[in-house]
Structure formats: structure tokens, C-alpha cells
Amino acid sequence: MSKVVASELKLANHFLIAMPSMLDPVFGGTVIYLCEHNADGALGVIINKPTDMSMDELFERVDLKLEISPSQLLSTTHPVMFGGPVQVERGFVLHSPHGPYSSMMKVTDDIALTTSKDVLEAVAHGDGPRRMLVSLGCSGWGAGQLEDEIARNGWLTVPADPAIIFDLPAQERFAAAMNLLGINPWALSGQVGRA
Template identity: 45%
Template structure:
């Protein structure tokens, strides 16, 4: 049976023993997962860049002060020169990957709309993404490198990024502080 988006819209939580510094204590939203591999975005790593600075670099004007003060997230170590907007807006934005209730958009059009006040209400802006080759993620899951949990929209968009790893595990009754650190060496 072919593997078709089996983990899309799920969160991968790095187990405490994850020795890859790119993913230590991360919560990764899986955006696509099939026989070719998987793609996701890290939701709980902030960059030093504010959205206002990003807008300025891109020549986008008119954003509200509150929006300009939001931090851009580090979505992962792949294509760190590329930006993404994770949102739950059902409108047909160009260059958007849809999975479950989420959309991941890489078009500047959505950023311009956000600055005008016509973009998604709930969103996260990030640079880069995470990626796995065919069956690589399955191998890491078999090694207990990741804990897989649901990704409710409210938790994804409304939980402080620094608390997301623990909050996401808590929804299935897991306290990451009590997990052994000798499992999970992807």
C-alpha cells in the first residue's frame, strides 16, 4: 500500500535524547509525507528577525506595529533563504501547500495582503523548512527519535513557541521532562 500523507498535519516532537542540534527540543509540523519523503516546519525556534525587518527587506509597507513586532521563526535547516507563511486561511493563495486545515504559502502576495490587513488572521512566518528523503523519517520514528502527536490549530497558532514542545506532548499525557534521554538519536 503506498504511503500517502500519513503524518501530514501531525506534530513531530523531538525526543529528549535527540542529538541533532537542528532538532533538539523541537516541534515540527508535518506538511507533506509520502513515498518520496517528508517536509515540515519547526514551530518553536525563534530567529532574531522581526516581521517588520523582513517586510522592510522585501519593500513591503503599511503593516501594523503589532504585526511588525512579531518574531520570524526558524522553520528548519533546508532552504533557509526561503520564507513561508503557515496559516489556516482557506482562500486560494498562490504557491500554497494545503494539508488538513493548514496552508503553507511561499508567495510574497500573502505578505503584501497581511501588511494591508487583508491576510490570514492566524499565521506564523518562518524561514527554511525541514525535510526527509524517502523512508528517512520512518527510520527515525523506528529509532524513537520523534514522538508523534495531533496538531490542533488552536495549539499551533495560540501556544507560545517556547512552551509548544511540552504543551504538545502534554495533550497525550506525556511530560517530556520525565522522558529518558537515551532514546531518540536520529
């Protein structure tokens, strides 16, 4: 098998979908939205692993008071996601681009990643992005590490659909991402074979 190199793959704005053979307790059964992928490595956020913390609780923990009613912001009752094992004490917000935030990385015209508190402050004031997913922690890979995992049949990749991130409940995101590939997730095997 030929080695896949980072220059051959450009996976920013793609979903990584864990294969059934992925038995890792952190990544098994996950869908990750990749925000960045280059020769130095990759960075993404798990989008289907909710924590037991709601957005209301997160706002309380970071000392932000909602200046709008929670009914105006549907996402306040949504769970905060576990984004991955890297920097688990830090918040990562995937959102529709809505203005310049101090630590914002624009991934596409539809999706940005912000790690600064100002995006949550904007939400609390009622002028933040309307579509967002908040996670604690992120997922990261060093140079060549993700490519190696893909070559070993650890992940499927597919161009991302923002509706899966922002519009579906967390428990429906894995099947929806698999459906982008035309695959029934329950028909996959964890076995690898060669013809």
C-alpha cells in the same frame, strides 16, 4: 524490529516532537508541524525555534510597507521562526486558509502552507490571514528517512492542534505538544530499552 514503511504512516497535520535522545543541534528540542508526508518523503516547519528577526523587520527586508497599523496586526512583533535547514533563504508561511495564494498548499481546513510573497502582501494590505506563523527555511526528509528516524526513537508523533501553532508563545509549544500525548516533557528519558 520491523521496518516502518511510508505507506503505513500518514503524518501530514501531525507534530513531530524531538525525543531527548535527539542531540542534533538543529532538531534537538524542536516541534515540527508536518505539512506533507508521502512515499517520496516529508516536509515540515519547526514551530518553536524563533530567530532574532521580527515580522516588522521581515516586511522591511522584502520591501513591503504595512498599510495598516501594527496594532491591527498582532503578529508583526512576533519573531520569525527558524523552520529548518532546507532553503533557509526562503519564507514559509503556515496560516489559516484565507484565499488562493500562488504557492499555497492546503494541509487541512484550518492550516495551509504558502511559500509565495503574495500572502505577505495580503497581510501588509490588511486582508491576509489573521492566524499565521512565518519561518525561514523548512525541514525535509527523503523517501523512508523520517520513518527510519521514528523507528530509531528520534521522534514522537501526535495529531497537530492549530492552537499550539498560532495561539501559544514559541517557548510553550514543546510542552503543549507533549501534553497532547499526556506526557510530562521533563519525565522523558533519552534511553531506549527493550522488554
